[in-house]
Amino acid sequence: xxxxxxxxxxxxxxxxxxxxxxxxxxxxxxxxxxxxxxxxxxxxxxxxxxxxxxxxxxxxxxxxxxxxxxxxxxxxxxxxxxxxxxxxxxxxxxxxxxxxxxxxxxxxxxxxxxxxxxxxxxxxxxxxxxxxxxxxxxxxxxxxxxxxxxxxxxxxxxxxxxxxxxxxxxxxxxxxxxxxxxxxxxxxxxxxxxxxxxxxxxxxxxxxxxxxxxxxxxxxxxxxxxxxxxxxxxxxxxxxxxxxxxxxxxxxxxxxxxxxxxxxxxxxxxxxxxxxxxxxxxxxxxxxxxxxxxxxxxxxxxxxxxxxxxxxxxxxxxxxxxxxxxxxxxxxxxxxxxxxxxxxxxxxxxxxxxxxxxxxxxxxxxxxxxxxxxxxxxxxxxxxxxxxxxxxxxxxxxxxxxxxxxxxxxxxxxxxxxxxxxxxxxxxxxxxxxxxxxxxxxxxxxxxxxxxxxxx
Numbered sequence: 442x443x444x445x446x447x448x449x450x451x452x453x454x455x456x457x458x459x460x461x462x463x464x465x466x467x468x469x470x471x472x473x474x475x476x477x478x479x480x481x482x483x484x485x486x487x488x489x490x491x492x493x494x495x496x497x498x499x500x501x502x503x504x505x506x507x508x509x510x511x512x513x514x515x516x517x518x519x520x521x522x523x524x525x526x527x528x529x530x531x532x533x534x535x536x537x538x539x540x541x542x543x544x545x546x547x548x549x550x551x552x553x554x555x556x557x558x559x560x561x562x563x564x565x566x567x568x569x570x571x572x573x574x575x576x577x578x579x580x581x582x583x584x585x586x587x588x589x590x591x592x593x594x595x596x597x598x599x600x601x602x603x604x605x606x607x608x609x610x611x612x613x614x615x616x617x618x619x620x621x622x623x624x625x626x627x628x629x630x631x632x633x634x635x636x637x638x639x640x641x642x643x644x645x646x647x648x649x650x651x652x653x654x655x656x657x658x659x660x661x662x663x664x665x666x667x668x669x670x671x672x673x674x675x676x677x678x679x680x681x682x683x684x685x686x687x688x689x690x691x692x693x694x695x696x697x698x699x700x701x702x703x704x705x706x707x708x709x710x711x712x713x714x715x716x717x718x719x720x721x722x723x724x725x726x727x728x729x730x731x732x733x734x735x736x737x738x739x740x741x742x743x744x745x746x747x748x749x750x751x752x753x754x755x756x757x758x759x760x761x762x763x764x765x766x767x768x769x770x771x772x773x774x775x776x777x778x779x780x781x782x783x784x785x786x787x788x789x790x791x792x793x794x795x796x797x798x799x800x801x802x803x804x805x806x807x808x809x810x811x812x813x814x815x816x817x818x819x820x821x822x823x824x825x826x827x828x829x830x831x832x833x834x835x836x837x838x839x840x841x842x843x844x845x846x847x848x849x850x851x852x853x854x855x856x857x858x859x860x861x862x863x864x865x866x867x868x869x870x871x872x873x874x875x876x877x878x879x880x881x882x883x884x885x886x887x888x889x890x891x892x893x894x895x896x897x
Contacts, residue, residue, distance in 0.1 A: 452527065458621060477559075496557070496621045510621070541615055569618070574615055581608075638752070675806070691729060691745075691749060697733075713860055742779065780805060839872065
C-alpha cells in the first residue's frame with residue numbers, strides 16, 4: 442500500500458486572517474465606517490443564516506483558499522464551473538450582502554475599509570474591492586442546479602421548502618466584495634470552546650499529539666445513532682489496521698432546518714461515543730465548522746472535502762443522501778460525483794482527479810440497517826438476511842425522542858440520549874424550532890471582548 446501523507450491545504454496554503462495584537466487592530470480600524478452584521482431571514486423573520494459564521498470560516502482557513510466575499514467574476518466562475526478565479530475548485534458563492542438602503546446609508550465605495558460590528562463590538566474588516574448587484578433567485582437556482590441543466594443528479598426543481606435555496610434567495614441584492622480580516626478575536630462559549638479546532642490547530646494536533654498518519658472525516662449535522670457509529674467504524678477500520686488511524690468528526694454548527702437536533706446536543710452526543718468507549722477514544726476526535734448548512738448533497742460534499750482537507754484529513758466518508766434534505770437530488774448524487782464526476786457541474790472526473798482539485802480521498806459507503814435475525818447492525822451484504830432488513834428511520838427516532846422514550850440500545854446509546862435530554866431541558870424542546878433559532882441568532886456561539894473603533 443502506498444504511503445499516505447497529510448494532504449496540503451486546498452490551494453497550497455492555509456488562509457489565516459486573524460489579527461492577534463490589539464494595537465495593530467486598532468490602527469487598522471481607526472476612522473473607518475462601521476456596519477452591524479444582520480442575519481438572513483425568511484419572510485416571516487425566521488433567522489436562517491448569519492454571515493459572521495462565514496467570516497469565521499474564511500479567516501481561520503476552513504474555506505482556504507477563499508479570503509473573503511467574492512468579486513462578480515469569481516461568483517460567475519463558481520456558479521458556472523465550481524472554480525475560483527485562481528482555478529482551484531470551490532462549490533458555493535461566499536458573499537457579503539446588504540440591502541440597497543443600508544448601502545446608501547453607508548456611503549462606501551471600492552477602496553474603502555468597512556468595520557463589521559457584531560454584538561455592538563468591532564469584529565472584522567472588509568476591504569472593499571468591488572460593489573455589484575445580484576438577482577438572489579438566480580443565484581439560488583444556479584447554485585443548486587435544475588433537472589434540465591443537471592439531469593445526472595437533480596430530480597426536482599428547488600423551491601421554498603429547501604433551506605439552502607432559501608438562504609441564497611433571501612440574500613440582499615448589493616454585494617460588497619473583498620477580503621475579510623478578524624480584528625477582535627472571539628471567545629467561544631461552552632460547550633463549543635472545547636471542540637474548536639481551526640485548521641492550523643487541527644493539523645498540529647493530528648500530526649504532533651495524535652500522531653495519526655491517516656485520518657477519515659465524518660460529516661455530521663446529527664446526534665449519532667448506532668448506524669452512524671457503525672458507519673464510522675466500518676469506514677475507518679478502527680482496529681490496528683489501515684486505512685485510517687483516526688476519525689475526525691466534524692459537525693456543522695449554525696442555523697439548521699426545523700426538526701434537526703440542537704448544535705450543543707450534536708457535539709456532546711458525539712463526544713459521548715468517544716467518552717464512553719463506543720469508539721476507541723484514541724482514534725476519535727470531535728470538532729466543528731461554523732456554517733449555515735445549505736443541504737446541497739453533491740455540492741455540499743465539495744465544501745466538506747475542502748474543509749476536511751484543510752483540517753488535515755486524508756480520507757472522507759460519503760454515504761447515501763449525503764447532506765441532503767427532501768428528494769431534490771438522486772440519493773447517490775454525492776457518490777456519483779466522487780466516483781465518476783458530474784459533467785454538468787463542471788466535473789468530467791471525480792473532484793480528487795481533476796486539475797486544481799482536492800487531494801482528500803473519498804470512501805463511498807453503502808447503507809446500514811438493522812437485521813432482526815442477527816440482532817445487530819448490518820452493512821451492505823455483511824449478512825444473508827437482506828429480505829428481513831429494517832432501515833434506520835430518522836423520523837421514527839425523532840418520534841420516540843419527542844415522546845420522551847429512550848430508543849433501544851441497539852439503535853441509540855443511552856449516554857447519547859442523555860445529551861439530548863440535557864439540552865431539551867435547556868431549550869424546552871428536543872429539536873430545532875423557531876424559538877431555538879431566535880435564541881441562537883441573538884446569543885451566537887461566541888462572545889467578543891470590549892473594543893472601541895478609534896477616531897482617525
